[in-house]
Amino acid sequence: MAGTARHDREMAINAKRQLSATSDPVERLRLQCLARGSSGIKGLSRTFRIMDDDNNRTLDLKEFMKGLNDYGVLIEKDEALKLFQHFDRDGSGQIDFDEFLITLRPPMSNARKEVIMQAFRKLDKTGDGVITIEDLRGVYNAKNHPKYQNGEWTEEQVFRKFLDSFDSPDDKDGQVTKEEFMNYYAGVSASIDTDIYFIIMMKNAWKLN
Numbered sequence: 001m002a003g004t005a006r007h008d009r010e011m012a013i014n015a016k017r018q019l020s021a022t023s024d025p026v027e028r029l030r031l032q033c034l035a036r037g038s039s040g041i042k043g044l045s046r047t048f049r050i051m052d053d054d055n056n057r058t059l060d061l062k063e064f065m066k067g068l069n070d071y072g073v074l075i076e077k078d079e080a081l082k083l084f085q086h087f088d089r090d091g092s093g094q095i096d097f098d099e100f101l102i103t104l105r106p107p108m109s110n111a112r113k114e115v116i117m118q119a120f121r122k123l124d125k126t127g128d129g130v131i132t133i134e135d136l137r138g139v140y141n142a143k144n145h146p147k148y149q150n151g152e153w154t155e156e157q158v159f160r161k162f163l164d165s166f167d168s169p170d171d172k173d174g175q176v177t178k179e180e181f182m183n184y185y186a187g188v189s190a191s192i193d194t195d196i197y198f199i200i201m202m203k204n205a206w207k208l209n
Helices: 004-019 025-034 040-051 061-070 077-087 097-104 110-123 155-164 178-189 195-206
Strands: 058-060 094-096
Touching (some): 025 040, 025 077, 025 097, 058 097, 077 097, 094 097, 110 178, 110 195, 178 195
Antiparallel strands (some): 058 094
16 A cells, blocks of 8 residues: 555654643544554454453453553553443443444544445455455455565465555454454544545555546
């Protein structure tokens, strides 16, 4: 993805700058994730998913605090409690994992979401909702990659590296789900001001009609 590394750097710098100026706990957590680049929110979601031992897609306060701590989020205990209470809307002592992630994701217009899904559908050749190396064959040309051309990487390694860029830094499984793809581009989107520029960038990057 041309330009993504530059956007990541700019976004990380902006997020760190804004962090000192905001007191809203949700915004502060979002900015701490964005300060790690486009995959920051996705990384936090992976940490929480690993902690959700019973796979019920909810987290209690203890799991929530441990997840933030494991991911290295710098947050005071009372601020973390405020955050938890903000997401625990029904006061059940549990927060809905998906709702938490959707709220944390930087807001995006429907036009941006649609072009992201267009790109996902193009890459997900098999239509099973997950992008794998098999899906990438014929969609993404590894032979143009400089490291393939100089013999340093095989085609397989190029594909794997490509998928890793969307994956969480701490848990690269060679598969990219719809949620991970959307979380990644929500991060990229946060550093691009206008819908038009974002849509042009996506269409050029993925050769969308």
